[in-house]
Amino acid sequence: MDGIIDFFDLNLFKAVLRMATPLVFAAMGGLLSERSGIMNIALEGLMLSGAFAAVVGTYYLHNPWWGLLVALIVGGLTALIHAFWSIGLRSDQIVTGTAINLLAAGTTVFLIQRIWAQSGRTPTVQKLPDVAAQVNVLVPIAFLCVPIVYFFLKSSKLGLRVMACGEHPQAAESVGINVSLLRYGMVMMSGVFAAAAGAFLTIGSLGLFTRDMTAGRGFIALAAVIFGNWMPFGTLAACILFAGAQAFQIQAQTKGIGISADLLLALPYVLTIIAIAGVVRGSRAPAGLGQHPTPN
C-alpha cells in the first residue's frame, strides 16, 4: 500500500503554501504591531477590509495590481482607526480591535449591497497572475516578507527603535524616540500586511468577496505570532503548522480517508490552545505591550 506517498504529494505541499500565505501576511503585520507595543486583534477586520477593497479596486480600475494597491491603502487607513484609538486616546486595545472587526464585517456587506445591489457576495473580478500552477504571485511575496521583517527588526535603526517601544516605551521616549509616531507607523503597517492577506483571499485565489470570508484567519494569525514567540521565523513556522493541519484535512477528504471532517478541522484550534498554554510559559511577550509612555 503506497497510501502514504500518495497522500503527501505536490498538491498537499501547494495547499500548505496557499493556506499559509494569508496567515503569513497577517501574522507579519500583527508581529510588527505587537513588537511596537500595540495589541492587535483587529487583524481579522483589517484583513476583511483589505479583501473587500481589493475586489472593489479591481472592479473599478480593471487591473488586479491596482486593486492590490487600493487594498493596501484601505488596510493602512482602517488600521489608522485602531492606532488613533489605541495610541492617541489610549483606549483598551482589545475593545478597539473588537470595534474594528465589527465595523469591517458590517461595512463590507453594507457596501456590497450598495455597489452591486446583491447580498453577501460580489461579482467575480480578474485575479493576480499565478507564478506556477495554483501558486499565485502573492504566495512567494508573502514568504519573502518574513526575512524582510526579520532584517528590519534585527539590523535596521528603525527596527531597534520599534522593539524599544515595545519593550519599554518610557525608556524609548527618554532617549528621544517618538514612541507614538513609530507605533502609528507599525499599526498602519499591520493594516497594510493584513490587507495583503485579505487581497490574497480575493484577487489571489477566489476571485470574489463573500461575507466574513476571512473566517477567523486573522485570529489564527495572531495566535501564530504568539506561538512563534514574537519572532518572524518562529511565527512563520507556526503559520505553516496551522496551514498544514488544514491542508492535511482537505487532503484527507479528497483522498477519502474516513476521518470526521469536523474533528480534523478542529485540530488547528486544539493545537493552538495547547501551544499557547504550553508554550507561553517559556515565551516572552514584548514587555511594554499595551503600555504607554508616561503622560504629558
Add this chain to the structure above:
Amino acid sequence: MVVLTRGRVGRRVAWIVTEQVEVPQPQMAVEMLGIVKRFPGVVANAGVDLSVERGEIHALLGENGAGKSTLMNILMGLIHPDHGKILVHGRDVRFHSPRDAVDAGLGMVHQHFMLIPRFSVTENIILGSEGPGAFIDRQAAEERVAQTAAEYGLVVDPRARVEDLPVGIQQRVEILRVLYQDSNILILDEPTALLTPQEVEDLYRVLNALRDAGRTVIFITHKLREVAAISDRVTVIRRGMTVGTRVTADTTAAELAELMVGRGVSLRVDRTRAHPGEVALQAFDLTMKGRGGVNALDGLSLSVRKGEIVGIAGVEGNGQTELVETLAGLHIPESGTILLGEMDITRDDPVERRRKGLSYIPEDRHHRGLVLPFSLTENMLLGNSEIPPFGDGRRIDYAKTEEITRELMERFDVRAPGPETSAGALSGGNQQKLIIARELFREPAVLLAVQPTRGLDVGAIEFVHSRIVAERDKGRGVLLLSFDLDETLDLSDRILVIYHGKIVGEFSGERVDRAELGLLMGGRVPHGDRVGITT
C-alpha cells in the same frame, strides 16, 4: 555638627584645586529661572531657580516630593513647564522632547533605569543615537562603546544582556550612554538608592573623573551625607521652591537640613524608651527561593517583642520584600517557621493571619494597599471582607462597613468628601492614613510597616511616625522596613541588618555606629567576626 568638605572620596584627593582654577569664566552650564509646573491637584514646581556652573558637581537637595524629579524632567524635555525660562550654556532653550535636550548636550541617569532588559549593553547605549544610515553597524558600535568605557574606567561587556547585569553595572551602562551621546551636562536622579556602599564609592570616583574632564554634573539626592561627600555646591528646594544655594564647603548639615525641612528640626523622632515585653513575632530559619535560583531568604531568623519597634536595615534587594511578604502570608517559605505569639502561622493564608492579629502596611499604596478605583468603604474591606463585623465569609455588610469607614476617617483624620469617594482621588497622605486606619482597626498584636512614609509630606510623615510609636506604647510589636536609613534609625528600638537574605547584625537603637552599620549593609563583617544574630 559635621563640617562638610569635599574630597573624602577614596584615593583621589588632589584633583580639585588645579582643575577648578583652570575654568576661567564662571559661565553657567544650566540656568533655570522661575520654573512653574502644576499637575492636577498639585503644584510640583512653584517657582524654582537653579544655576549650575560649568564643570562643577552640583547637588539638588530636597525631600521626597519636593519637586526635584519634576524639575529635572522639565530640564530633559520630558515635561513641559507652565512658566519659566531655561538657559543652557547661556542660550535660551525650549525643549520639546528629550531628543532636543540630548542635542543640547544634556544627559540623564534616571532613578528607575531607562534600560531595556532584553537589549544588549550596546543596543541600549546606541538607542536613539544610532548614527547615520538606515542600518546599524553593530561591530563599530560595540567598539565605540568599549572605547568610551575604557576612557572613563567603566568596565562593562558591550555584548552582555542588560538583564543579566547587577544593578551597579546597569547604572554604569546608563552613565555610559550619556557619555556616548557626548553630553557635557549629566543629571543623576537619586543615583545611590539601589547601590551598596562599595558601588557608591565607585560612582563617586566616576563622577569626580567626569568633573575633572570638564563635564558638569547635577546630582539629585535627599541625603545630606551625599551632598557632603560629592558636591561642590548645593541647591535646596522645598515644596517646589528654591530655598537656597550654598557652597558645600561653607555650610553645615544642620543648615541644609533646616533649609530642606523648613524649620529647626529635631532629627530624631520624639519618643520615650521602649519597654519590650514577651515575644510577639518570631521567625526561624526562613528559606525562600528568589529569582534565578538564588535564595532570597537564606535561613533568616528574627524576633519582635511586644512594645518594641524593630527596624530592618539593608540595601534594597537583599530579601527585604520577600521577608515581609513571607511574614504577611503572600508567600509560603520553603522551610522555616513563623510564630505569632504562641501560634504557628507558617502555612496560614493572609486572611487567617489577619484574624490571628497580624496587620500589614504594604510598601506600595497604589498596587497593594489600595484598589484606587474602589470607594473608601470598599477599600476598608481589603483583607477584611470575610471577617466580622464586615462580613461572614459569604455576604458583606456594606452598611456596617460604611459606618466603620466614616468613624475611622474621623479618628485618623482622613480628609475626603465621604466614604463613597474613590481612593484614587485622595492625596498620598490621606491614602496612607486610610491604610493605617484599616490596619489598626483590629488592634493587631504585630504590625508590619513597610516604607510607611514613602512619598509623603512632612506633616503626614510626622503623623505616621507618631502613630507607629503610639502603637508600640500600646504594647504592640512593630517590624519596620524602610529604605530610608535615617527613618529606620530614628524610629527603631532595635535594628537588624539584612544582607543576602540573612540577618547579619544587630544594633540597639540607642547606640548605632553608622560606619559599622554601613559595612554590614554592604556585606562586610567588621572586626573580622560576625555580630550576634538574634532569634
Add this chain to the structure above:
Amino acid sequence: MGTGWASQHNAAWRSTAVTVGTSILAVTIALLAGAVFIAVSGHDPIESYRALWNGAFGSRRAVGETLAASVPYIFGGLSFAIAYRAGMFNIGIEGQMVMGGLAAGLFAGWDLGLPAVVYVPTSMALALLAGGLWGSIAGVLKAATGAHEVITTIMLNYLAFRLLSFTVLETDKHLPVDPQLQATHMAPPEARLPIILSGTRLHAGLIVGILAAILLWYLLFRTTFGYNVRTVGLSRGAAAYAGIRWGSTVVAAMFVSGGMAGLGGGSETIGLLGQQYNSPQGYGFTSIAVGLVGRNHPIGVIAAALVFGVLRSGSNAMQNQVGTSREIVLVLQGLVILAIAGLAASGRIKAWWARRRRTTMPTDEFSNTIGVEPGVTPEL
C-alpha cells in the same frame, strides 16, 4: 467631616449620572455617525431610522420580537460583564452560547416525558453548566499557564462550532440529532420555555434573563465572591495583599460568565427556536458591545440589551422598506464601541487641548466610572 448624607448621596448620584449619560451619549454619537454613513451610501437616514423604529415597536408583534431579540443580548452582556469585572476579556461568549444551546437542545430533544416544571429548569441548568465549563477552560488556562484569554476563547469558539457540527452531523446513532436538518430534534412543548406574550415569539427567557441580572448584581455587590471578583479585576497586587486567590477567582468568574452565555444559548434553543441548529447565532461580539454600553453593570446590561434588541429587530423592516442594508447594525455596534472608548478618553482629550493652549486642567474625570480603561496588562 463637614459633609452630610445629602452631599454624599449627591456624589454617588452624580457619578451614576455621568456613567449613564456617557452611555447614552455614545449611543447617540453612534446613531449620528451611522446616519452620515447611511446618507453617504445614498439612503435617507431619517426615513431609515423611522422604518427601524416602526419595525421594532410598530405593533404588538413587533414589540414581542424586539424583546425576544434582546434576550440573548441580556445573557451575553451579563457574561461579558462578570468576566470583565474579573479582569478577563471574554471573546468566547459565542462558543459558550453554542455549548449551552447544544446541551439544552440535546436534553430537550430526547423528549424524556418529564413535566415542564422539571424539564425546562433542568435543560436550562444543563445549558448553564455546559457554557460554564466551556468558559472555565479559558479561566483554568489563564490561571495555570498564563495563556491569554482573548486567544484561548477565540480558539474555543471555533472548537465549539466544530463540536456542534460534529454532533448534529455524525452522532445520530446515539444522540437526538437530525443530520438532514443539521439540528437537534425539536423539543416537545413541555421542554420549552413558555411564550409570555401571546401572538408573539416572546418567551420566558426574558424573565430568566432579568432574574439572572438581579442575581448577578447581588453576587457582585453584596457577596464576598463578588468583592473578590471586583478586586482581582482591578488590582492583582491588592488582591494578593488581601489574601484573595487570583487563580480560583478568575476560574470561578469565567464559570459564571460562561454559564450566563450558556443560559443565553439555552434560552434561544428551548425558547425561541425549539432546537439547536448547526450554526452559531452570532451574538458573541455584539455581547461585548452590550457589556461595554451597559458599563458592565447588570442593570445597565439590561438597558443596553434592549437598545441592541431594537436595532436588530427593526433592521429587517428597515432593509425591506427603505432598502438600507441591515448590516448597518453591525456598523452601529462598532461605532458605539468606538464612541464609548473615545468618551472614556475625553479627559485625555481635554488635557491635550489644555496643553495646546498652555493652560492646565484636571485629567481623566471619567476614567473610574467607564470601565474600558486598560486594566491588568494582558500579554497578548
